[in-house]
Amino acid sequence: MSRALHHKSTTYRILISLISGICFALACSVEPPVAKPSRVEVVDVYSHPSAGAPVGVVYLKAINQGGSADRLVSVTADIATSAELHETIESDGRMKMIHHPAGFEIAPGSELTLTAGGKHIMLTGLSGKLEAGSTFNLELLFEQTGTVKIVVPIRPRSH
Ligand SMILES: [Cu+2]
Numbered sequence: 711m712s713r714a715l716h717h718k719s720t721t722y723r724i725l726i727s728l729i730s731g732i733c734f735a736l737a738c739s740v741e742p743p744v745a746k747p748s749r750v751e752v753v754d755v756y757s758h759p760s761a762g763a764p765v766g767v768v769y770l771k772a773i774n775q776g777g778s779a780d781r782l783v784s785v786t787a788d789i790a791t792s793a794e795l796h797e798t799i800e801s802d803g804r805m806k807m808i809h810h811p812a813g814f815e816i817a818p819g820s821e822l823t824l825t826a827g828g829k830h831i832m833l834t835g836l837s838g839k840l841e842a843g844s845t846f847n848l849e850l851l852f853e854q855t856g857t858v859k860i861v862v863p864i865r866p867r868s869h
Contacts, residue, residue: 749776750816750855755848756865757833760840766790766833768848768862769824774816781853782822783813787862789846791835798827807832813853842866 755770768787774780785793795810805827814829816822824830831848840846842864850858 750774750780750782750852750858752850752858752860755860755862757840757846757862758867759842759864760836762839764834764836766836766840768793768831768833769826770831770860771821771823772816772850772852773821774818776854777818778854779815779817780855781813781815782850783853784851785831786849786851787831787833787846788848789837789840790833791837792833793848794832794834795829796832797829840864
């Protein structure tokens with residue numbers, strides 16, 4: 711009698727492990743697919759000569775070609791000790807700059823434009839003058855895309 715019981719429990723144990731194995735395999739197959747990572751492409755990058763000023767500015771366009779939102783969170787430049795995300799706004803008839811420490815969000819399929827008189831990257835603590843015709847390196851950190859390294863050409867101001 712006891713031997714029969716023992717045999718039965720062994721069969722039962724094998725059955726349990728078999729079922730849990732199947733459940734595990736099923737769980738693997740029904741896991742949600744990994745979200746397609748958003749991919750940001752950075753184009754139209756340029757800066758201007760510093761002309762003796764201790765600050766520099768960078769403009770660019772960041773296009774989010776991914777299927778989810780992304781965010782430009784921070785920037786580092788090899789020629790400046792600090793690179794901040796700023797926006798020029800008009801307040802009481804005067805232009806002023808505000809710092810965006812949380813960065814700029816880019817909705818899927820849309821683009822972030824950093825341009826004169828609007829959003830921009832502000833460089834301070836320059837290690838040298840920004841001369842027209844030369845370049846410097848910039849690293850952009852996006853929340854989803856990760857780090858994007860770009861070379862920034864310094865273009866003369868048009869006016
Ligand atoms: Cu600024």
